Structure formats: structure tokens, C-alpha cells
Amino acid sequence: MTIPSLSNDSISSLSKLSYADIQSIVADDFEIMDKQVFGSLNSKVQLVMSVSQHVINAGGKRMRPLITLLCARMLNDEPSRQAMHLAAITEMLHTATLVHDDVIDESGQRRGKPTANATWDNATAVLVGDYLIARAFNLLVGFQSLPLLQLFSDGTCDIAEGEVLQLQHQHNPAATEADYLSIIDGKTSRLFMMATQGAAILQDQTQYLSALADFGQHFGNAFQIIDDVLDYSGDSELMGKNLGDDLAEGKPTLPTIKALELLKDSDKDNYEQLRIAVQTGKTPNASELIDLVRHSGSLAYCTKRALEETRLAQQALSHLPDNRYRKGLYQLTELASARLL
Amino acid sequence: MTIPSLSNDSISSLSKLSYADIQSIVADDFEIMDKQVFGSLNSKVQLVMSVSQHVINAGGKRMRPLITLLCARMLNDEPSRQAMHLAAITEMLHTATLVHDDVIDESGQRRGKPTANATWDNATAVLVGDYLIARAFNLLVGFQSLPLLQLFSDGTCDIAEGEVLQLQHQHNPAATEADYLSIIDGKTSRLFMMATQGAAILQDQTQYLSALADFGQHFGNAFQIIDDVLDYSGDSELMGKNLGDDLAEGKPTLPTIKALELLKDSDKDNYEQLRIAVQTGKTPNASELIDLVRHSGSLAYCTKRALEETRLAQQALSHLPDNRYRKGLYQLTELASARLL
Numbered sequence: 083m084t085i086p087s088l089s090n091d092s093i094s095s096l097s098k099l100s101y102a103d104i105q106s107i108v109a110d111d112f113e114i115m116d117k118q119v120f121g122s123l124n125s126k127v128q129l130v131m132s133v134s135q136h137v138i139n140a141g142g143k144r145m146r147p148l149i150t151l152l153c154a155r156m157l158n159d160e161p162s163r164q165a166m167h168l169a170a171i172t173e174m175l176h177t178a179t180l181v182h183d184d185v186i187d188e189s190g191q192r193r194g195k196p197t198a199n200a201t202w203d204n205a206t207a208v209l210v211g212d213y214l215i216a217r218a219f220n221l222l223v224g225f226q227s228l229p230l231l232q233l234f235s236d237g238t239c240d241i242a243e244g245e246v247l248q249l250q251h252q253h254n255p256a257a258t259e260a261d262y263l264s265i266i267d268g269k270t271s272r273l274f275m276m277a278t279q280g281a282a283i284l285q286d287q288t289q290y291l292s293a294l295a296d297f298g299q300h301f302g303n304a305f306q307i308i309d310d311v312l313d314y315s316g317d318s319e320l321m322g323k324n325l326g327d328d329l330a331e332g333k334p335t336l337p338t339i340k341a342l343e344l345l346k347d348s349d350k351d352n353y354e355q356l357r358i359a360v361q362t363g364k365t366p367n368a369s370e371l372i373d374l375v376r377h378s379g380s381l382a383y384c385t386k387r388a389l390e391e392t393r394l395a396q397q398a399l400s401h402l403p404d405n406r407y408r409k410g411l412y413q414l415t416e417l418a419s420a421r422l423l
Numbered sequence: 424m425t426i427p428s429l430s431n432d433s434i435s436s437l438s439k440l441s442y443a444d445i446q447s448i449v450a451d452d453f454e455i456m457d458k459q460v461f462g463s464l465n466s467k468v469q470l471v472m473s474v475s476q477h478v479i480n481a482g483g484k485r486m487r488p489l490i491t492l493l494c495a496r497m498l499n500d501e502p503s504r505q506a507m508h509l510a511a512i513t514e515m516l517h518t519a520t521l522v523h524d525d526v527i528d529e530s531g532q533r534r535g536k537p538t539a540n541a542t543w544d545n546a547t548a549v550l551v552g553d554y555l556i557a558r559a560f561n562l563l564v565g566f567q568s569l570p571l572l573q574l575f576s577d578g579t580c581d582i583a584e585g586e587v588l589q590l591q592h593q594h595n596p597a598a599t600e601a602d603y604l605s606i607i608d609g610k611t612s613r614l615f616m617m618a619t620q621g622a623a624i625l626q627d628q629t630q631y632l633s634a635l636a637d638f639g640q641h642f643g644n645a646f647q648i649i650d651d652v653l654d655y656s657g658d659s660e661l662m663g664k665n666l667g668d669d670l671a672e673g674k675p676t677l678p679t680i681k682a683l684e685l686l687k688d689s690d691k692d693n694y695e696q697l698r699i700a701v702q703t704g705k706t707p708n709a710s711e712l713i714d715l716v717r718h719s720g721s722l723a724y725c726t727k728r729a730l731e732e733t734r735l736a737q738q739a740l741s742h743l744p745d746n747r748y749r750k751g752l753y754q755l756t757e758l759a760s761a762r763l764l
Contacts, residue, residue, distance in 0.1 A: 127584045129591040182553060186546040205527040205590055208549055212523060212556065213583035219560050220576040228567055235561035242554035243468045249546055250470040 099413045101143060107410045108151040111166050115147050118170035122221055125213065133198055133210040137177050140195040146277045147173045149298075149411070153281035156407035157290060164225065164284050171221050172277050175234075178214035179241060179273075181207050186249075187331060230283045237276040244268015248333065255342060255360040257334040263303070271302025296398035297411070304391035305418050310335035311384045312421065314375050326372045332363030336387065341380035352378075392419040440754045442484060448751045449492040452507050456488050459511035463562055466554065474539055474551040478518050481536040487618045488514045490639075490752070494622035497748035498631060505566065505625050512562050513618050516575075519555035520582060520614075522548050527590075528672060571624045578617040585609015589674065596683060596701040598675040604644070612643025637739035638752070645732035646759050651676035652725045653762065655716050667713050673704030677728065682721035693719075733760040 105112055119141075123134045147169030154165035183189070184197040185207045191197060199207040215238070222234050248265045251257040275298035282290045313328045314337050328335050334342075338360055345353035352374050359365050375381070395415050402408055446453055460482075464475045488510030495506035524530070525538040526548045532538060540548040556579070563575050589606045592598040616639035623631045654669045655678050669676050675683075679701055686694035693715050700706050716722070736756050740749055 125580075125584055125587075127588045127591065130584055130587045133587075182549055185549055204545070206587070208523055208526055209583055209586045209590060212552075213580065213587065215553065215556060216576065216579035216583050219572075220580050223569065223572045223576045226569055228564065228569075231560075231564045231572065235557065235564045238557035239466075239554065239561050242550055242557050243466055243471055245550045246466075246471045246474075246547070246554060247468045249550060250468065 099410075099417075101414075101417060104152075104410045104413055104417070105148060107406055108148070108155055111151045111155070111161060111169075112144070112148065114163075115151060115166040115169045115173075116144060118167060119144075119147075119173050122167075122170055122174060123217065125217075129206065130210060130213050133202060133206055134177075134214060136201060137181050137198050137210070137214075138173075140192060140197075141173065141177055141180075142193060144173055145414070146176050146273060149274065149277040149301075149414070150281050152407045152410045152414075153278050153294060154285055156403055156405060156411065157282060157285040157287040159405065159407070162284065165281060167221070168225070168230075168280050168284055169277075171218050172273065172280065174214055174221075175218045175238065175276075176273060178211045178218065179245070179269075181211040181214065183245070185211070186245075187327075225284070227283060229288075230280060233279055233283060234276055237272045240268045240272045242268075244270075244272065251334055253332040253361050253363060254334060255338075255357040257339055259336065259339055262334070262336050262339055266303060266306040267299070270306040271299045274298035274302035274305070290402055293398050293401035297395050297402070300391045300395035300398065301415050301418070304388045304395060304415065307336055307384055307388040307391065308419060308421050311337055311381055311388070313337070314372055315381055316421075326365060326368045329359055329371060329375075330363060330365045330368065332360055334360050336384050337375050337380050340383045341375045341378040344378045344380055344383075345374075388419055392416075440751075440758075442755075442758060445493075445751045445754055445758070446489060448747055449489070449496055452492045452496070452502060452510075453485070453489065455504075456492060456507040456510045456514075457485065459508055460485075460488075460514050463508075463511055463515060464558065466558075470547065471551060471554050474543060474547055475518075475555060477542060478522050478539050478551070478555075479514075481533060481538075482514065482518055482521075483534060485514055486755075487517050487614060490615065490618040490642075490755070491622050493748045493751045493755070494619050494635060495626055497744055497746060497752065498623060498626040498628040500746065500748070503625065506622060508562070509566070509571075509621050509625055510618075512559050513614065513621065515555055515562075516559045516579065516617075517614060519552045519559065520586070520610075522552040522555065524586070526552070527586075528668075566625075568624060570629075571621060574620055574624060575617055578613045581609045581613045583609075585611075585613065592675055594673040594702050594704060595675060596679075596698040598680055600677065600680055603675070603677050603680055607644060607647040608640070611647040612640045615639035615643035615646070631743055634739050634742035638736050638743070641732045641736035641739065642756050642759070645729045645736060645756065648677055648725055648729040648732065649760060649762055652678055652722055652729070654678070655713055656722055657762075667706060667709045670700055670712060670716075671704060671706045671709065673701055675701050677725050678716050678721050681724045682716045682719040685719045685721055685724075686715075729760055733757075 119138050120135060123131060125131050150169035150172055151165060154162050181198050184192060185199045185204050189197050190200040198210060222231055244265050244267060248269060251261055275295050278294040278298035279291055282288055282294050310328065313325060329338060342353060342356055345356065356371060356374055359371050365371055392415050396412055399408055399412055460479050461476060464472060466472050491510035491513055492506060495503050522539050525533060526540045526545050530538050531541040539551060563572055585606055585608060589610060592602055616636050619635040619639035620632055623629055623635050654666060670679060683694060683697055686697065697712060697715055700712050706712055733756050737753055740753055743749055
């Protein structure tokens, strides 16, 4: 793998970094941010508090806020309370979308832990998700920055639109790679872009907005493509979910879209089987279908596409200040593409 | 009924006004606003557009935006594009909450028309509701007014909290009138306050914020109490929903809360029957239970409370500029309390 734009020296010295190592580059900021995610909830309604705390506790690695913290330090290496606060808000918004996603997908577990809809019910999950969206905006207003509010309100529209577009293509075996890219651009990459660009707005370094947008978008794309590949090839125990979930929901992700394309002319029978599975979401023969996708050559294509997106994200970094925070971001894309996160 | 603070002359000349008459006081503004509710949707996702248009079409009388338009004109009698735009956003936010409410209550109809969750499904309704919330904020940012953003983001948190508080008290026969007031303060009156106060912020007439808050809050309270009374006494065909829906959902509204209080010492058997109905949401004997509430004396109490709230709203108007728009607002509270809307 050739790595563009960053010197080999700086790469080799970082190439063994784990997620915890990257996190430790901004350890103090991260710790404060993590507390603020909880501290920013101040509802007088007890049920709002307990559900919000549950879903934030069940949260993952806080990758989006880590991106904000690294970007903020990359642009201005001073501890910034505002950056930590913005990072916490990004996580809150992310959590809100997960809570609604779990309602929509009727998921009982996320990362091996019971979801809000499973622990309480759909009604509670919908409304607490609404609270988290509203609260995120409420906290954003506190920055008194219209450009920041513009970024986040544009972005939140795009996220919702990406999610609806995904629904629109559910059970559609004719969905194309372009459709897929539009979906993930909204539902995933947009928040990565908000996490990166938000830092530049806070640090008043708007000359970097375009490079940060590129970085966020391509990193987000790579991240989502790999996530979708793992639904066919991952370790279900590690992921805390089952293999083939997307197919069982009739979601045409890149692995299926490409498999259908590859099978269409070469293997009519299997093409038909997979097409019907997407169309109906009925997969009594799930493991057979997963094998079908695996052996179609689709996953190799998806991995190649993810690496291309990773490379583009890394290229965007070359337009940004060269320091250890940039190296941390670089390494984050490496970890994500190797899925060692 | 004695009417405080406004002269008898101005009342009698208005006392026959219908909703359409009040609307006609700001006819031009209203027409533009109504178009803007649709025109403000600009999603590139076809499903977002069709669902949003459906729910906005199925919308009601546009009372909240009418309040904004009347308030704006009351404070400054010039056509204000900004006020029309803000009124449209208020309706958009209101629609978003209705879409999520219908998911939560599993409602198939609203005002006699099929809901979004019934026409599409829960997933679509949750996500399009999210889009409408995000889009409302996105449009609000366009005003470049931090006080307006503060008002609306505080308010949207309160609305979500009021809805969750309602869930928290579902199936709770021990809910008190104070609990009920906290619920309706969030879920209903807060948006009325945003509709009134938003107009003052736009018109730079912040000396009226407090009177407008009082007006919005008490009008909202009156409106919701009457709505809850109608669930026991209304014409189900006219309302486009069934009588006793709240009880069947185990929602302790003021009519039930007061009926339980009145029956507790005087009629143990019926008290127990009603208490269990709230607790379980099981009402095989719905019409009996409705009669029980009706004959308990509770509805008379609720009507008295609604009239008190109406009177307080009207008193708040006396601190605002006296003109035909104020008279329109006054008449709106009269219509609402007589439920001729």
C-alpha cells in the first residue's frame, strides 16, 4: 500500500498505534469531553435522564468527538473548552440518531447491550431521541456562532434525508452504487464532516474548511463501506450483532449491490435468489446468501472502494497542519480501514 | 361571563367572529404563510417530500401560525415576510410533533385522515418527523437571530420533555393536577409561547415578551384542558377520533385525575374501576367509564379551570397594544374555550 502525502518516517513511527493510543494524544480533552456528554443532560424529567444516560453509557468509542478534539488541536494546540463541549454535542447528536435507528430497525441490542426501545419501548425511545436532538441544538446556540449553527442545522437535515433515502431504497434490488453513496453521505459521512468542520469554525481557521470537509466525507464513506462489509464477513460476537442483518432488513448495501451486478450475467439462479432476498427481506437461507455474496467477488470490490476512500481522506490531511494530531487522524483512518477500532 | 380588561364595546362588536373571520384579519399574511409551509420543504429525497406534504396537508387550522401572525401585526402593523416565515416554521415544528405523537399513540387517523405511520410505516414517520425538526431549525438559523434560536431551542427541549413526562405518567392513577399541568405546559403551551414570543423578537418589541409569554401559556393550558374534556364529552365524528382514547391509552388527563379525586371517598367501587382502567389501559366497558367521569362532577371542574386559564390569557392581552389584532387574539381564546374552532 503506498501512502500519499505524508512522509514514511512519520507513518512508521505511528503505524502501531491502537485506538487507545490515539485517544491518549488528547487524553485530558477526551476525559473532560466524556464527562460533558453526561453533564450536558439537564432534564428535570427523570425518565429523560435515565434513558439518555442509558444510551450514552451504551455508546461506543466516541470516535466522532475524538475526531473533533484531534482536529481542534491540529489547528490550534491549546486546550479548548469550546472544542470539548462541541465534541460532546456531536456525540449527543450521534446518540440521538442511533436511538431512532434502533426503533426503526427494531433492534434489541447494540454493541451487545440492550437498546432503549428494548429496555423501555418505542414511544420512549422516539421521544428521548427527540429530546437529544433538541438539546444538542440548544447547547449549540450557547456558542453564539451562526456559522456553527448553519453547519449543524444543514447537517442534521442531510442526516435525516440520508436515513429516509435508505428507507426509500429498502427492498429495492435495483439500487445502484450511486444511490448507496447518497445514502451513506447523509447517514454517516455528514456527521464526520460536522465533527471536522465544527472544529475549524470554533478555532477561526476557516481556510481549512474545504480540506476538513474532504477528510470527513471520505473517512465517513470508508468507515460505512467497511461497516457494511463486516455485516457479511465480520465476527458477529465482536460486533454485538448478527451477520446478514442488512440483508434480512432488505437493505441494499454496497456488498449486495455489487454482488447483484457481478452475478447478473454470470449466474442467473443465484442472482435471482439474492434479488428476491433484497426485495422481500426474507432470508430463511441466510448463511447461504451470505456465502453467495462472499464468493461473488463483491467484498474484494468493496474493500478496494473503502481503501480508495481512505486514501482520499489521507490526501485531504496533507492540506492540513502537520503535527501529532494530524498523525492521529491519519492513524485513525488506517485503523478504521483495517477495522481494528 | 364577565370579561376583564377589554371594553364591552370592543367585545360585542367581535363576539360573533368565527375562526374564518379571525383568519381574515390577517388574510394576506395567512395565505402567504400557508404556501410557505409547503415551500419551505426543499428535500432532494422524494419520500421526504411526499410524506411531509401529506402530513402538512392533513394539518389542521394552522392556529399556531395564526397566533404568530396576529401577534406580529399587533406589535407592528406592517406586512412582515419574516413573521410569515416564522409562522410557517412554527407550523412545521408542530407537524413534526404530531407525526411522532401518532407513532407513539399508534394512531391510524388524525382529524379523520390517515396518519403518516398508517399510510407509510413507523420508520418513515419517525425519520420524516426528524427531518421536519431539523429543517425547522435550519430555517430558523436563516433569521440570524440568536434570541430567536434560544427561544426555539429551549422550547423544543421543553416540548420533548413534556411528552416524555406524559409517558412517565401513563398508567399512573396517582398523577396529580400539578403533574398534569407540567405535562401540558411542555407538550402544548410551550409552542403557543414560542408562537407569541417569536413575533416580539422579530418585531424588536421585547418589552412585550412577558405579557406574550403569559398569554401563550394560559391560552395553551386552556386549549389543552378543553381538548382533554372533549375526549369525554365531544362529538367523536367532528373530532375525527374516538371518545375515551386517552383512557384507553392509560393517560391520566385532568378529567380522570379530578374524577378519581372526587370518587375516592364517595364511591369506592367506581373509584376502583376507574383507577384500574388508568393503570391497565384496559377499557372493555369504555362507555360506562366515560359516563362515570361525566357524572363525577369532574368535567364541570375542568371547564372551570379552562375558563380560568382563558381569563388569565385575556388579562395578559390587556398589557399589549389595543388594536384589531389584539381583538382577534382575544376572540380566538373565546372560540377555543367555547370550542367553536
